[in-house]
Amino acid sequence: MAGWEHNLPPTRAVSTRAVSKEPPLNAAPADQLRLLDLQALDSRIDLLAHKKRTLPENEEIDRLGSQLARLRDLVVAAETEESDAARDQTKAEQDVDQVRKRAERDRQRLDSGHVTSPKDLENLQREVTSLAKRQDDLEEVVLEVMERREEILGRLGRLVGERDEAQTARDAAEARRGAAEAEIDAEADAAGKQRTVVAGAIPADLIKLYERIREQSHGVAVAPLFQRRCEGCRLELGITDLGAIRAAAPDAIVRCENCRRILVRTAESGL
Template identity: 65%
Template sequence: MNAAPADQIRLLDVQALDTRLTQLAYKRNNLPEHEEIQRLDADLAQLRDLLVAAQTEESDTAREQTKAEQDVDQVRQRATRDQKRLDSGAVTNPKDLESLQSEIVSLAKRQGDLEDVVLEVMERRESVQERAAELTERVESVGARVQDAMGRRDAAVAEIDAEITRAGAERDTIAAVVPDDLLKLYDKIRAREGGVGAAKLYQRRCEGCRLELNITEVNDVRAAAPDEVLRCENCRRILVRTPESGL
């Protein structure tokens, strides 16, 4: 294949821009904010699960407290009624009177036991409420950190995308004047060789594989016509000659 030396040198410009575009794409996909957001999202999900569990426990404890308080109230009301009957003198039968007095004592003990239950439930509920409040603060704090990281990520992505757009436009402009057959060969090699399809011959060394040409290869390059498209014998990339080739 033959191509004007100027077109071959333009191919190096296309290669430089393709390399830059690859670097930008890698940078975009590997921003530290991506990992930060992923880590914070995992923390946030765990905190939210803990908060839901705490809120559920608080709700259950609230119902338990209400039930315990109702039990205390029922015992208190019954004890009050019994005490009124006793104080009224309406009960005169000694056996009934003894039974009533015994029930009042039993209800007093029962009320005391139930009040202890209410206090225990209230303490547990207060502890759960404190835990839920702490978890709520942590959820809000981590959520704010997620939003901050997302803002920084979006700003970085926008900046990179703008640079990708500029480099892509410049690449298209230069590639448009490179002969189609040369560009197709370059693209084919670049796809096969890790993104590098053309390399400069610099001081008798291929900048693609970084290997120096032997004397036979140097003589072959010297003997080649200026418009002949050369290939590196080692990496098979397009080898572009410049004034810095050391020939």
Template identity: 65%
Template sequence: MRDQQRLDSGAVSSPKDLENLQRELVSLAKRQGDLEDVVLEVMERRESLQERVAELSGRVASVQAKVDDATARRDAAFEQIDSEVATVTKQREVASATIPADLLKLYEKLRVQSGGVGAARLYQRRCEGCQLELNITEVNEVRAAAPDAVVRCENCRRILVRTSESGL
């Protein structure tokens, strides 16, 4: 601006200085235009990035809401499970008080050995512990056993619980 005023006022004495000053003004104007283009490009990129940040922030909020919902459902399920465990534990204590000590000891031993299941239902001649069908000899032995006798599966050694659906 100052150089343009010098040029306009005629304060430049020699033609060579005048030519140099004009070239410098053209060069500065070109440089200013280039810098303005860069500023515009940076502003456009900034605007685009701000839009992207807003979009991603919305997505993060959506995911966080889903996480919060899943956490709340998980916590509610844990509470329900804990309640069921407490109820079943009380029922088990009541039921185990009516079972003879030697049978309870056998059951506990088998339960530890068999991955948590010490007794299995005999359903249509199949042990539901190992999922194998008893052969005819085993079925006849179970049939011949007294109703209060403890019978065990020959395959998995679990205690067999006989019901009306045992297929005997």
């Protein structure tokens, strides 16, 4: 008989009728003991499924996924901002170039001596002075845009680094989860094969009852009667209940009236 596993907390003893009022079902004591083996395997399979669902990597992957999505959005926003700054820089540099070329043409006209009118000369000199100031102002704009773009590029670089680190961490967590799931699946597959063998040796009507009770009792359909206590609900049976069980035939299926699980009698039942 496989070791019994239970997950219900101890409960204070109360009186209970141990023999079910349902139509009696008989099964050889050996088949009843096999039910305990079957329950141990099913509990193990359920535990493995729970372990797979609650792997710590699941929460880590979800957290990293959210972080990665946020960083990707920030990278896209920074890339857009950098693209806008690059366009602004190009436009400012073009404006400077246009003013510089115009000022150069005006200086060439002044130096050529072709402009002889004092008024025209004055206007031309005034324009050269104005263009020089305009060029200075535009060059300040270029410097401001370049500084802003440099700051954006630095921030973008940091964000890309953080994004790549988050992606690497998530990939590593997914690899760990995959390895853990493969190990769990292998163990569950082995337990499932054992279950097939054990279940195949148990009468069909007893399996049907077992499966129905499992659905109704949180996955635990059968429990040993240990030291006069149902190990399913952890309640100690009263004198009347124990007497009824002692009087029951060895092949009678005995059920706990409190939790409705099948009780399997063993040498340690205390009868």
